[in-house]
Amino acid sequence: MSLLRMMRRQLRLIVAITVFVTVASLIVIMSLKKEYTATTLVMLDERNARLLEPSVANTLAADGEVEILKSDNIALQVVDRLGLYRDPDFLPKQGWLGQRIAELTEAVTGPPKVGSAATAISDEQARSTGAPDSAQVDAASDAEADVVDPPAAQALRVFKSKVTVRRRGLTDVIAIDVTDPDPKRAAQYSNAYAEVYLEEQVATKLRGIDRAEAALTRRLSEIDEELKRSETHIGLRQVYQDSLARLKAVAQQRDTVGPDARIASQARPPDLPSFPNRKLFLLLAVLGGFGVSVGIAYLRDLHSRRVHTEDEVEVFTGVPILASLPKLPSSKHHHPSSIADVVVDQPGSRYSESVRTLLFTLQAIMNRGRKIGIVLVTSAEENEGKSTLAVSLARSAAIAGSKVVIVDCNLRDPEVHGLLSIQNEVGLVDLLTRAAPEHAVLQNDPRSHCRAITSGHVASVSPEWLLRTEQIEGVLQSLRAEYDVVILDAPPVERYADSLLFTNVADLVLFAVRSGVAKPQVVKSALTQLQRCSDVDVFPILTAHTT
Numbered sequence: 001m002s003l004l005r006m007m008r009r010q011l012r013l014i015v016a017i018t019v020f021v022t023v024a025s026l027i028v029i030m031s032l033k034k035e036y037t038a039t040t041l042v043m044l045d046e047r048n049a050r051l052l053e054p055s056v057a058n059t060l061a062a063d064g065e066v067e068i069l070k071s072d073n074i075a076l077q078v079v080d081r082l083g084l085y086r087d088p089d090f091l092p093k094q095g096w097l098g099q100r101i102a103e104l105t106e107a108v109t110g111p112p113k114v115g116s117a118a119t120a121i122s123d124e125q126a127r128s129t130g131a132p133d134s135a136q137v138d139a140a141s142d143a144e145a146d147v148v149d150p151p152a153a154q155a156l157r158v159f160k161s162k163v164t165v166r167r168r169g170l171t172d173v174i175a176i177d178v179t180d181p182d183p184k185r186a187a188q189y190s191n192a193y194a195e196v197y198l199e200e201q202v203a204t205k206l207r208g209i210d211r212a213e214a215a216l217t218r219r220l221s222e223i224d225e226e227l228k229r230s231e232t233h234i235g236l237r238q239v240y241q242d243s244l245a246r247l248k249a250v251a252q253q254r255d256t257v258g259p260d261a262r263i264a265s266q267a268r269p270p271d272l273p274s275f276p277n278r279k280l281f282l283l284l285a286v287l288g289g290f291g292v293s294v295g296i297a298y299l300r301d302l303h304s305r306r307v308h309t310e311d312e313v314e315v316f317t318g319v320p321i322l323a324s325l326p327k328l329p330s331s332k333h334h335h336p337s338s339i340a341d342v343v344v345d346q347p348g349s350r351y352s353e354s355v356r357t358l359l360f361t362l363q364a365i366m367n368r369g370r371k372i373g374i375v376l377v378t379s380a381e382e383n384e385g386k387s388t389l390a391v392s393l394a395r396s397a398a399i400a401g402s403k404v405v406i407v408d409c410n411l412r413d414p415e416v417h418g419l420l421s422i423q424n425e426v427g428l429v430d431l432l433t434r435a436a437p438e439h440a441v442l443q444n445d446p447r448s449h450c451r452a453i454t455s456g457h458v459a460s461v462s463p464e465w466l467l468r469t470e471q472i473e474g475v476l477q478s479l480r481a482e483y484d485v486v487i488l489d490a491p492p493v494e495r496y497a498d499s500l501l502f503t504n505v506a507d508l509v510l511f512a513v514r515s516g517v518a519k520p521q522v523v524k525s526a527l528t529q530l531q532r533c534s535d536v537d538v539f540p541i542l543t544a545h546t547t
Contacts, residue, residue, distance in 0.1 A: 009308060010297035017296060021289030022282070029281045037179045037274035038186035038267035040194040042069075044172040045260045062167050065261070066174055069165040069197055072156060077196045078189070079155050090155035163193065173264060183269035190267035201259035209254055216247040307518040313540050316520045317527055320539070322510070323358035325389065326350045327544035339545050340391040340419045343399070344447045355396045358541065365537075366507065370402045370484045373507035374476060376536075378490040378499040380526035384514035385543030387415040390489040393510075398450040402484040405442070405451040407476075409502060410491040414455035415547055420445050427456030432471050438478065451483075469501065476505045493526040503534035511540045 007014060044061055068074070084090045164177040176193050180186040223240040230236065307313055310321045328339060328351055343352045366372050377390040387410075394406040407428060408416035417424040422443050430436035431453065443452045479486045488506065490499040503509060509530060513523055523540075530538050 005309065006298060006301050007294065009306075010301055013300065014290070014293040014297050017293035018286065018289040021292060022286050025285030025289070026282060029276055029278050029285070032276045033181055034273040035179050035181055035275040036183035036186045036270045036272075037177050038183065038190045038270055039178075039265075040176045040190040040263060040267040041168075041265040042174045042176065042194050042197065042261050043264040044174070045262065062172050062174065066165055066167050069174065069176065069193075072160075074193065074197055074200060075160050075163065076152070076156055077200065078193050079152060079159055081196065082189070082192055084159055085152040085155040087155070090158045091151055159189075162189070174261075176267075178267070179274060183271075187267040187269045191263075194263050194266075198259040198261060198263070201261065202257055205257045206254065209250055209257070212250045213247060216243055216250065219243050220247065305520055306516050307513055307520055307523065307542075308515050310542055312520070313513055313523075313542060316524055317540055319527070322361050322539040322541055323354055324515075324542040325354050325385070325392075325544055327515075339547075340388050340395070341447060343392050343396050347399075351392075352396070355392045356400070359393060359396050359400060362508070370397075370400075372397075372402075372485045374480055374486045374488065374505060376488045376490055376499065376502050376506035376509045377512065378509065378530075379492050379512040379514075380494050380518060380522045381492050382413070382495065383546040384492075384512045384518060385545045385547060386492075386512035387419060387489050388545055388547045389510065389512050389541060389543055390487050391416065391419045394450045394452075394485070394487045395445065395448040397485045397487075398445070398448040403482075404449075404485045404487065405453065405479055405483045406487045406489065407453045407479070408455040409488045409498065411455050411458045411498070412491060412496060416452060416489050417454040419547070420447075420452055422446070422452060422454065424454040424456065427454035428475075429456035429458045431456075431475055469504065472501060473505050476502075493529055494522060500529060500533045503530055503536050506534075506536050509536055509538040511538050512543050513540050514543050514546070 044065060079085055079090075162179050164175075164179075166175050166177070167173070168175055176190050176197075178186050178190040178193065180189065220240065220243050223236060223243060226236055227240060307316075310324050313321050328342065328349075339351075342349055343355050346352055362372050362375065363369065375393070377386050377393070379386040390406060394404050398404045406416060406420075408414045409428065410416075411429065414424060414427075417427075420443075422445070426436050426441050428441070431438060431441050441453050441456070443454065444450075445452055476486065476488075488502055490502050493499050511523075511527060511530070527538060527540075530536075
């Protein structure tokens with residue numbers, strides 16, 4: 001509930017930030033370059049699986065083939081086959097000078113060579129001796145990286161960033177995903193990747209056959225030399241015949257060599273882009289904007305924390321609130337004096353009912369019938385509605401039949417005479433200095449039977465001299481004996497110390513807290529000061545108006 005109230009208070013900020021983040025994100029999302037993902041499915045051949053442990057064998061084979069597919073060897077052959085090292089999209093962007101140097105270098109040295117070193121040596125060996133030596137092939141494989149030209153190496157890195165190889169669940173199906181801004185190229189690259197992989201499987205098997213043939217051929221040559229030296233060696237002749245048969249069998253395998261996998265589904269140019277997912281991104285933008293806005297709103301609300309509800313007042317003060325005076329409709333057009341007139345002019349309004357409820361609650365608390373006693377009305381700071389509250393309560397009590405007097409104790413910034421529309425020629429100052437008797441300072445409220453004592457002029461007299469405990473107690477005890485309700489409109493606690501002096505003679509204190517304006521820490525500090533000076537009960541009243 002606290003979060004919801006905070007969001008209601010900061011609704012404009014939350015909406016503004018959410019809309020801004022959403023619109024900005026939408027602009028970014030719409031500017032993102034579309035990319036398409038094409039997928040080729042490769043099925044491993046199950047004929048190589050062992051019958052007793054098919055699942056284990058398939059798992060190992062599939063995971064191993066995935067790693068082979070991810071190797072630079074396969075990707076580099078695709079780059080070479082498709083000529084991607086000449087594609088500007090796969091090369092670092094060069095300036096005009098860099099492009100001219102590259103063109104001049106290519107004109108002099110020819111196009112970059114991106115072949116496999118092992119393949120080159122194998123071809124040379126095949127031409128000279130008929131078969132490559134396995135040690136030479138391995139050595140050439142180790143030197144393969146050295147013959148990859150810088151453009152090819154750059155193209156290889158870019159191409160591999162576009163390729164994702166993954167196994168489909170626990171099956172023998174391997175998916176080759178290629179992402180590219182052009183859907184046709186994405187499908188072409190994916191299919192080429194699968195084809196190179198299958199061809200590499202065949203080439204690997206053929207290289208194995210070549211090595212076996214070379215070994216058998218050397219063995220036959222050695223046996224033939226021994227037979228020439230010993231024609232009667234029957235056992236050696238049998239070995240020769242067996243080796244010759246094995247050589248023929250190995251040679252026959254060349255015609256039946258095939259890959260251990262097949263293309264189960266070729267890639268087709270996708271119709272829909274895989275990136276960006278605009279609906280998802282927009283949803284995330286809205287949620288992210290809302291989350292950010294709520295966080296900012298919370299920090300702002302925490303920094304400029306204000307009291308808004310009765311529950312909030314009771315939580316941080318620990319004191320039950322007696323009443324909450326509602327805000328009048330279109331109150332920004334109301335003068336404070338007209339707000340205090342509502343209890344007279346509109347007795348059936350919500351505001352009037354709230355003031356009457358407060359009056360009856362005070363009577364129940366004091367348990368004296370109409371004789372409530374001295375009620376001190378104050379606040380933490382100015383413009384929290386304490387004077388309007390004091391006048392409204394005094395008038396409501398007078399209308400209810402109580403004998404009421406309201407005293408303006410705010411000698412520095414008096415407001416009661418303005419709210420009652422009466423003169424301020426003589427008042428409390430004259431009473432405290434004995435310059436005028438009580439009956440001379442009492443005035444009638446023109447709108448009710450309430451009596452009033454204004455502040456009087458304090459310009460020539462120091463308030464510190466006037467506000468002496470013995471003088472205040474004498475005046476207020478006299479008023480207590482004569483009236484049912486004595487309401488003291490005191491100055492704000494945080495600004496002046498005068499209110500602390502009046503608590504010694506008050507029966508209870510009403511503490512005005514203006515909704516949306518009062519700060520919790522300030523209110524709590526003021527209440528602590530009041531409670532330190534006297535044991536009198538202090539009750540917060542939530543107000544909605546100034547003065």
